[in-house]
Amino acid sequence: MKLTKRDVYLGRGLGMWAWLLHRVTALLLVFYLILHILVISSSLGGSGLFDPLLRLLQTPLFVLLEMGLTAAVLIHGLNGIRIVLFDLGLGVRRQKEIFAVLMALAGALWVWAVLVAYPNLFRVL
Amino acid sequence: MSETLASKAQGVWAWILQRVSAVVLLLLLGIHMFVMHYIPGEPLIEFASVQVRVKSLLFQVVDAGLLGFVLYHAFNGLRAIIFDFGLSEGWQRAINWVLIVAGASLFILGILALRSFIE
Numbered sequence: 001m002k003l004t005k006r007d008v009y010l011g012r013g014l015g016m017w018a019w020l021l022h023r024v025t026a027l028l029l030v031f032y033l034i035l036h037i038l039v040i041s042s043s044l045g046g047s048g049l050f051d052p053l054l055r056l057l058q059t060p061l062f063v064l065l066e067m068g069l070t071a072a073v074l075i076h077g078l079n080g081i082r083i084v085l086f087d088l089g090l091g092v093r094r095q096k097e098i099f100a101v102l103m104a105l106a107g108a109l110w111v112w113a114v115l116v117a118y119p120n121l122f123r124v125l
Numbered sequence: 126m127s128e129t130l131a132s133k134a135q136g137v138w139a140w141i142l143q144r145v146s147a148v149v150l151l152l153l154l155g156i157h158m159f160v161m162h163y164i165p166g167e168p169l170i171e172f173a174s175v176q177v178r179v180k181s182l183l184f185q186v187v188d189a190g191l192l193g194f195v196l197y198h199a200f201n202g203l204r205a206i207i208f209d210f211g212l213s214e215g216w217q218r219a220i221n222w223v224l225i226v227a228g229a230s231l232f233i234l235g236i237l238a239l240r241s242f243i244e
Contacts, residue, residue: 023206030199037192037231041238047172054170066162073158080147087144116163125169 018079018099025076032069060121070113074106135208139201146198153191172242179242192235200228 039057043050056062082098085091091098160178161170168174178184204224208217 026199026202026206030203033195033199034231037235037238041234043172043175043238043241046241050172054172058169070158070162073154077151077154081151084144084147113163116165119166123169 014096014099018082018095021075022079022083025072025079028072029076032072055125058120058123059125063117063120067110067114067117070117071106071110074109074113075103078102078106135201135205139204143198143201143205146194146201149194150191150198153187153194156187157191175242179239185239185243188239189236192232192239196228196232196235200224 039053042053079099079102082091082095082102085098086095179188201224204220207220212220
């Protein structure tokens with residue numbers, strides 16, 4: 001296959017931002033994953049340790065943080081589809097359109113998630 | 126050009142597994158986040174409610190599978206980011222071992238946590 005200029009990654013433009021967004025969300029998600037496993041493993045101390053901690057983590061501040069977490073997951077997960085497609089040799093020439101569609105989907109799913117989680121901000125704990 | 130290929134620095138199997146785990150995670154993490162956080166009007170998460178959920182073998186498989194795939198994906202991804210800074214082979218080997226030990230430790234901790242809800 002002969003590569004044309006359009007097939008070569010130039011390290012700028014929309015593709016660069018998509019790449020950066022993938023890396024930044026990756027680091028955030030690794031950080032969260034480690035914390036998440038440590039928090040959930042408080043179950044080893046029984047409900048006496050687990051329940052008060054989980055109660056704290058369901059207060060409004062953490063509901064808000066969770067909305068941010070969901071945004072990071074959606075961006076990373078849906079952009080990841082694009083990366084897998086490219087590695088299979090699919091859609092490279094239409095990368096901008098594919099990125100736009102996937103991020104629009106991420107935005108729509110995030111709005112839905114926020115609407116579902118919104119009442120949790122006012123829960124009586 | 127070839128030196129910048131991720132598959133060369135990391136090994137081709139790590140690269141393939143990163144893609145396979147990505148696709149698996151779309152499903153497993155999708156299930157996990159929906160069930161744990163996005164069913165409208167769900168009661169608070171507490172020890173007893175988790176106990177009820179993980180009674181089912183299906184959720185034991187989903188949770189344990191998610192734990193394994195997400196840890197592989199996260200730590201191998203972190204490795205790719207670190208390696209992109211261009212490290213010597215000695216440093217690469219050291220980082221491999223640190224990440225393997227950290228990932229395996231978190232996997233064991235996660236499995237113990239999951240088991241604590243079942244017993």
